[in-house]
Amino acid sequence: MSAINSNLESFRNWKHANLAIAVVLIGALAIFPLFKPPLDGFIDDCVLALAYVVMALGLNIVVGFAGLLDLGFVAFYAFGSYAAGWFASDFFSSINGEKGIHIGAGTFASTLPGIHLNFLLVLVAAVIITSIAGMIIGLPTLRLRGDYIAIVTLAFGEIIGRFAVNGQIGGFKYTNGRQAISPVDALDLPLLKEFDSAFSIRGYYWVALTMVAFSLFVNFRLRDSRLGRAWIAIREDEVAAVSMGIPLVKTKLMAYAAGAAFGGLSGAFLGTYFNSVNANQFQFAFSIFILSMVILGGLGSIWGTVLGAITLSFINSYFIPDVFNGIPGSLGLDFDLTQLSFGIFGFLLVMVMILRPEGLLPEKRRRLELKEGIGADEAIVEVRA
Amino acid sequence: MNVATLPPQEEIRTTPVSERLRKFFSAYGLWIVLLGLPVFYGIKDLQDEGDLSRLGNNLFAGLSNGAIWALIALGYTLVYGIIELINFAHGDVFMIGSFVAVGMWGTVGLALTTGTLGLIAGLLVTLIVAMVVCGTMNVMIERVAYRPLRSAPKLAPLITAVGFSFILQNVGIVWLGSSQKGVPDLIKAQHVLVSVAGIDIHNSDVLALAVTAPLVFLLTTFVNHSRSGKAMRATAQDPEAARLMGINVDTTISLTFLLGGLLAGAAGLVYALYQTNVWYFQGFTAGLIAFTAAVMGGIGNLKGAVIGGLIIGCIQQISDNRIGAQWTPAVVFAYLVLIMVFRPQGLVGEETREAG
Amino acid sequence: MSTSGSIDPGAPEVAELATEVEGALLSAENVSKIFGGLVAVNDVTVAIPRKKIVSIIGPNGAGKTTFFNMLTGLYKPSRGKIVLDGADITGHRPDKIMAGGVARTFQNIRLFSTMTAVENVMVGQHARMRAGLIGSILRPPRVGREERGTREKARDMLGFVGLETKTFDELAINLSYGDQRRVEIARALASEPRLLLLDEPTAGMNPQESEVLTTFMKRLRDELDLSILLIEHDMKVVMGVSEHITVLDHGEKIAEGDPATVRANPRVIEAYLGKQG
Structure with a gap:
């Protein structure tokens, strides 16, 4: 009996520790920008990193929890960003007799033509659009095996990227293609009014941080729920899972929808933060960028994903352009290191998969699967064989 | 792998609603969809212009273009057939093949002024060098990135393959920069050699078919009749049994990657001559197109890969010419999704170990 | 025939x-x-x-x-x-x-090997649980109760099939063969x-x-x-x-x-x- 109690005790302690770490961390993170200049480049890097954390946490639900390798995550980034572009800019300038539609928009945006929704409404729209898109893209993959899922999602990502670039069908124009939809309305929330983006990006930082906290909360809740167990069950053995009463279609679609929603959330935020939505952003490489974060951190591991996202984001936006970019020149080589960032990520992917497939902060289940090759697609082979 | 106890994946029932639809589509759908485009435009041409020469030109250009995709698709299909891996880096190996070819004909001294005999000799040397480089590179990638992961879950080598794809693309950027690069039009690609019944046959078409046909013939002969080819087929069917029968599975897999790489190298040269420009990103698109071709033909099936390549070439030409080149990738990828979902075993649908 | x-x-x-x-x-x-x-x-x-x-x-x-x-x-x-x-x-x-x-076990044991014995049995109760996506995120009292009840029942079930208490939180893959069989039966029984x-x-x-x-x-x-x-x-x-x-x-x-x-x-x-x- 004492064994169980101590087991339970350590379990509880561990949970409390987790919570304590989260609270302290988030508190410290929340106040640090006050010690930096309001338009500091480092805060800019942090805002990006936080947005990528949200995205990676979303992909972690699909790939890490449910084991569905999604190589087209960029699609949700695109949809999310376009939600901002469509519903918070003058893109649809002729709507409502050029007077525009305004719901809770800022004082300046309220004078412009086009649709202008409050940022929170834009987020809601982005979540709705992307979770539906996630399910639609997921639908054809339901019967497929892992590597085929990867290719089909990739193809969808490319198709959507193509639609974004082309921008119009017949006479209907739905994006500005490579010209970008710009400007997107600035962030305008009641408490953040005093931090105008022209003078300070702290407001963006705090919104991003809130989104990360929210995403973490949702991720932990989902992992330790009926649904989380069902995802892991499906990842390990579809046949056993369905025989235990787990509906495959519904459960997989929920993973796609939940994961996509975070992509949309982050995408809408980034569209607002960048103040523009350009089709050039939505390329396959971005899907791999986010996937690398999840893999580097540890598939299925929530803190690992956070770590992976922050690491790669800073490598991408700080170390490569600002710190190491002098290296090729000093070696007498004539190229721009920033062009090679994806080669560096590719190299990282290969190294991680070979040397430490469970990632930096592995999740205990995944370590078993990846190290000892149990679970995953083995089960499916067994059924066929 | 005992057939008697084998419940095919199709029998595991998860989505009964879509099943009937799926069955119908898997029987006829792909053919209907494939024939749809040419038939539609054929009728349209007859109405608008009174003859089929425009469609004929589309289809012929499609075949020669498709010959390149076929060469690349064979690499996907060989590798998938033997280790069930989507060798994502394969398209980029092909890209490197183009770069090697372009670099090589500079080294050999081929220029627009070179005479016909010199040109043929020079191109032959270039072809061999490009093939050998790509073949070796493919074998090395397998050793470094896939072999250590052979017992890992299948997604692990797929991820390293994606990683290698990016590494190779960046090699391409360092090598020739990040924009498209025009190369000397050595064979006067767009020169109309002869015109048959309103269909123009260009130098480039002749080149593509002249390189592809013998290579495909050599490959199929090798796989079907040589000792190593038989070892490959045995390994593809059942690696464990093959190992027990004394086949060196590692060597056989290396050989497969070598063959795939050789063909990719050849495709690289043909592509450079055909398109008269090269780009570090060409491998990504070409890779996906060729993969679509391989799946369309039935992955693991050599004949299927060739047929798939030719069909995709035609679809691509029709789409370029009629719908608009900016939509072609979307059209091709839409085909990819449709095939994957409704007929994963492909057109030449012998059920391989992996179909479905 | x-x-x-x-x-x-x-x-x-x-x-x-x-x-x-x-x-x-x-x-x-x-x-x-x-x-x-x-x-x-x-x-x-x-x-x-x-x-x-x-x-x-x-x-x-x-x-x-x-x-x-x-x-x-x-x-x-x-x-x-x-x-x-x-x-x-x-x-x-x-x-x-x-x-x-109708619940079943498999000829070649198919436990979710990276889950603990208790978690495996909890999966068996999936069909008897109600929490959906939103419920799992917000975890209202109803869902919290359901979750605790499921865990408790899983432990009861494992006891019922004769698994030792100290192995309840072991990963399934680390259990002995006989215990894996027991967990599989418990998982099936948990679905009532x-x-x-x-x-x-x-x-x-x-x-x-x-x-x-x-x-x-x-x-x-x-x-x-x-x-x-x-x-x-x-x-x-x-x-x-x-x-x-x-x-x-x-x-x-x-x-x-x-x-x-x-x-x-x-x-x-x-x-x-x-x-x-």
Whole structure:
């Protein structure tokens, strides 16, 4: 009996520790920008990193929890960003007799033509659009095996990227293609009014941080729920899972929808933060960028994903352009290191998969699967064989 | 792998609603969809212009273009057939093949002024060098990135393959920069050699078919009749049994990657001559197109890969010419999704170990 | 292929069978399964009465597991009909059939190996739980209670099948073979089934362990009012526990009846020992 109690005790302690770490961390993170200049480049890097954390946490639900390798995550980034572009800019300038539609928009945006929704409404729209898109893209993959899922999602990502670039069908124009939809309305929330983006990006930082906290909360809740167990069950053995009463279609679609929603959330935020939505952003490489974060951190591991996202984001936006970019020149080589960032990520992917497939902060289940090759697609082979 | 106890994946029932639809589509759908485009435009041409020469030109250009995709698709299909891996880096190996070819004909001294005999000799040397480089590179990638992961879950080598794809693309950027690069039009690609019944046959078409046909013939002969080819087929069917029968599975897999790489190298040269420009990103698109071709033909099936390549070439030409080149990738990828979902075993649908 | 009529020597047996189907908990009526051209199960009728233990036996490749997979919905029968408690469930999805009260174990244990024993059993209760996507995120009191209740019940269930308390939170893959079997049964029981399908549960067990399991099956029937359908190779287990036995060979039903009848049937002996002379 004492064994169980101590087991339970350590379990509880561990949970409390987790919570304590989260609270302290988030508190410290929340106040640090006050010690930096309001338009500091480092805060800019942090805002990006936080947005990528949200995205990676979303992909972690699909790939890490449910084991569905999604190589087209960029699609949700695109949809999310376009939600901002469509519903918070003058893109649809002729709507409502050029007077525009305004719901809770800022004082300046309220004078412009086009649709202008409050940022929170834009987020809601982005979540709705992307979770539906996630399910639609997921639908054809339901019967497929892992590597085929990867290719089909990739193809969808490319198709959507193509639609974004082309921008119009017949006479209907739905994006500005490579010209970008710009400007997107600035962030305008009641408490953040005093931090105008022209003078300070702290407001963006705090919104991003809130989104990360929210995403973490949702991720932990989902992992330790009926649904989380069902995802892991499906990842390990579809046949056993369905025989235990787990509906495959519904459960997989929920993973796609939940994961996509975070992509949309982050995408809408980034569209607002960048103040523009350009089709050039939505390329396959971005899907791999986010996937690398999840893999580097540890598939299925929530803190690992956070770590992976922050690491790669800073490598991408700080170390490569600002710190190491002098290296090729000093070696007498004539190229721009920033062009090679994806080669560096590719190299990282290969190294991680070979040397430490469970990632930096592995999740205990995944370590078993990846190290000892149990679970995953083995089960499916067994059924066929 | 005992057939008697084998419940095919199709029998595991998860989505009964879509099943009937799926069955119908898997029987006829792909053919209907494939024939749809040419038939539609054929009728349209007859109405608008009174003859089929425009469609004929589309289809012929499609075949020669498709010959390149076929060469690349064979690499996907060989590798998938033997280790069930989507060798994502394969398209980029092909890209490197183009770069090697372009670099090589500079080294050999081929220029627009070179005479016909010199040109043929020079191109032959270039072809061999490009093939050998790509073949070796493919074998090395397998050793470094896939072999250590052979017992890992299948997604692990797929991820390293994606990683290698990016590494190779960046090699391409360092090598020739990040924009498209025009190369000397050595064979006067767009020169109309002869015109048959309103269909123009260009130098480039002749080149593509002249390189592809013998290579495909050599490959199929090798796989079907040589000792190593038989070892490959045995390994593809059942690696464990093959190992027990004394086949060196590692060597056989290396050989497969070598063959795939050789063909990719050849495709690289043909592509450079055909398109008269090269780009570090060409491998990504070409890779996906060729993969679509391989799946369309039935992955693991050599004949299927060739047929798939030719069909995709035609679809691509029709789409370029009629719908608009900016939509072609979307059209091709839409085909990819449709095939994957409704007929994963492909057109030449012998059920391989992996179909479905 | 012979029909079932020509298999049974006398008409009375057929009549008896028909009445059995009537009140049965689950019945498979003339089901066949054809893979490509291969007939794996041919025109088999089996009825599982309430609160009884019945068995399917037969040599390797007789189609027993295929038959099981049809009952649980993993395969759709090519012909025939499956009725659960009066409702036609032919072609229903496995998860629906599970929710309807049919739980199973697998011949080669299929636990979720990176989950703990308790988590495995919690998955077994999936169909009895309600929490959806939003509920799982917001976790209102209702969902919290459900989650705690599920965990508690999982522990009870593991205790019931005789797993030691200290192994409850071990990962399934680290459990001994016998314990893995126990967890699999607990996982199936946790779904509150009316019918439990056991696919060769004593495979790999020593005689003592088999004995314990036999007693346990009877306990399940008597205490939980379960029906059990058993696929088994161990004749000692089958004869000791079954109230009714169906014999399959090459996908066809060649005999059925109580243990004594089946044991004496020449066709059964022939199927197991091969044709003599």
